[in-house]
Structure formats: C-alpha cells, structure tokens
Amino acid sequence: MDIVITGRHTQIRQKFRDVAESKMNRVTAIAPDAQRVQIVLTHEGNPRQADSAKRVELTVIAGKTVIRAEASSADEFSALDLALDKLTLRLRRARDRRKNHRRGLEHVPMPMDVEPEQLPERVQAPNPDNSAQLDAMASDLGPGESVEVQVGDTPIVIRRKLHIADPMSIDEALYEMELIGHDFFLFVNKETGRPSVVYHRHGWSYGVFEIDTADHAKQAGK
Template structure:
C-alpha cells in the first residue's frame, strides 16, 4: 500500500514517516484491498502561539472500495496520528461486521404507501421540528453568563460530486467516513437527501423536495 504524507504549517520528520509506515501496516492488515493511504498533518497556533494543536487526517482508498476517512486533533501530532488510526480501523471493522450481518440477515428498505413509514432499516424520517429548523435556518442560541475567551472559528468548505445511492448505502458510507451525517441523492426519489446519526444506533434522513439532475443534463 502506497503512503503519502503532507504537512501544512509543520515539517514531516523521518521519525514521523517511520511511525506512519508502522501504522499503515496495521491498516493494511485489516483492509488488504486498500491501495493508498493519504496522511495530512495540519499545525495551527492560536492566540499568538499560546495554544497549538495538530490535526491528522487519514484518507484510505482502493480499487472498488469506498473512500474511508478519519480525523483526530491533539496537541501532539503523534497522539493525533494514533487516535486517527484507531478511528479508521474501527470504521473498517464496523463496516465488515455490517456486511457480515447483511449476508446473514438480508435487509431491504421499503416505504409503506399508506403511512409513508420507512421499514427494513433502522432509519427514521426527520421530525417536524428538525425540518422546520432546516427550512428556516434557525440556530439555537446558548447564553453564557461568563465572557468566553475569543477563539477564531475555522470554516472549511468541501465540494463533492453528487452520488445516487440508496438510503442504506448512504448510512454505510457515513459510517466509513466517520461523520455524523452524509449527503447523497436518493436513487429511489432523485431527491437531494442527508442521513444523520440519532441516539443509539438509529439514523435519521432529511430529503429536499427539489429533484436532482445528473451533471450531464446540467451541462447540456
């Protein structure tokens, strides 16, 4: 498995490269079909250098495999690496267990025409309050009596190609990238949708009424 390491605001030492190679062997052991591991280390300093942290982002790719991502933040980049590798391995392990469970207990999601309920998968439609909050852009405000120390907000923007898939596949992809939500186009309805984590092992799904169009149709 090839390994690529990139540092942003920090140099990559030979010692760090050696540790990454050792960790990549562990990842390759549980994901033998993986072909490349991208490691991005970002160092940030706040308040004139009085606060520092290192973020390690891991991206695992392979032919015929979904992308697996994990991220961790700590004051020490070696600790961040350990945490990120643990997350990545746990996501791969959980994905394997779900595939085994799917083979032993086949599931097929379907909607009840009369009630509109989603059955066959542990996904629940979003509540009315959630839908209204998304539609209106309402954000809860938390008051604090004590004046909080100023912390700069880092906003990261990412763009991805739209993918058509089932709700069940979207849940699996969300687990692999380690996020609390996953954006996709519902292949059943062609509606832009998002699945998200609820309490326990439950998931929720929010769909927009607007139909999505393939990229080829938009260009033409």
C-alpha cells in the same frame, strides 16, 4: 499500498513519517484491498489550543470505498494513534458488512428519526450586481470539477462542485456517512429519486431530509 504523508502549516519530521508508515500495517491487515492511504498532519498555531495543536487526518481508498478518520492531540504521535483507532474500527465495520452481504444476511438498518429540525441560517447570496459571480455559480460543471466565488466584499467564499454518485437507500447512506466520519451525507434516494441528506442527531438517533418541488410532489400524489 501507497502511503502519502503531507503537512499543513508544519514540516513532516522523518521520525513521524517512519512511525506512521509502520503503523499502516494495521490498515492492510484489515483491508488488504486498500490501494492508498493519505495522512495529513496539521499544526494549529493558536497557543490557546495547545491540547489539540496537532491534528491527523487519515483517508483510506479501497476501490470505490473511501474511509476517513481524524483526531487531535497535543503531539502528532498521540493524534495519529487516536485517528488510527477510529479508522480501524470503521475498517472492521466495512469488512464485516461485506462478509454479511456475501453470506446473504440482511443488514439491520440503524434506528431513524425523520422529524425535521431547524436548518442553519442561509448563507448570504452573491451580490446580484456582480454578473461574473453569478455566471460562475450558474455555469455547467463536469464530474469532479469545482468553482469558488467570493461573495462581494465579504470574506465569504462559496465553493461549488459536481459529484457523480449512484442512487442508494437510506441505510446505505448511513453506512457511507459512518465510513467517512461526517455528521451528514448527501445522496440521491433510489426509492424516491429525490436529493436527500442523512445526518446524525444524538446517540443512535438519525435524521433525513428529502428535497422535492411542489409540482413534482403533486404529480407523485396523483
């Protein structure tokens, strides 16, 4: 398994590199098919955030599966331990799920709450007078390609990226969201064909948004 360690706003000490590489044995013990693990150490320079000055992000790539975890602490070694604990828990969940599927056991879906909630305020659109910005945002992208556009004279930067993914069920989307450790996950619902988002609300409560056009909804209702 390849281990890649990088630093953001900090230098990687050899001691941290040695400790981190030795602790990755926990990853290979649970996920022997893991091909690569990325470790990113970030230093927060704000003295008011001394208790969380070091953040460690762990990303494991095993085939098409990507599992992430991160944690912050006052020093890089405790942050590494906290992030690794989260990562191993998610790795075990992924391993157990694969075992259940091989045995033909039905995966019990997590409880869902699909009541809509208020969306965050919309980000200001690019200045319509700036044709170059609009052309960049509207241009066709290839798989994995991205484009970043600054909004007028503001510090706002909009990043657009094309990601190719197979349609999946709501239950599968929840599973993927837990693996990467995010509070939301964008996917295409294979049952409806609609772009959808699952998100974590509180406790074991989740929500799902589906996007459709009025014309398509009318046609589907016929």
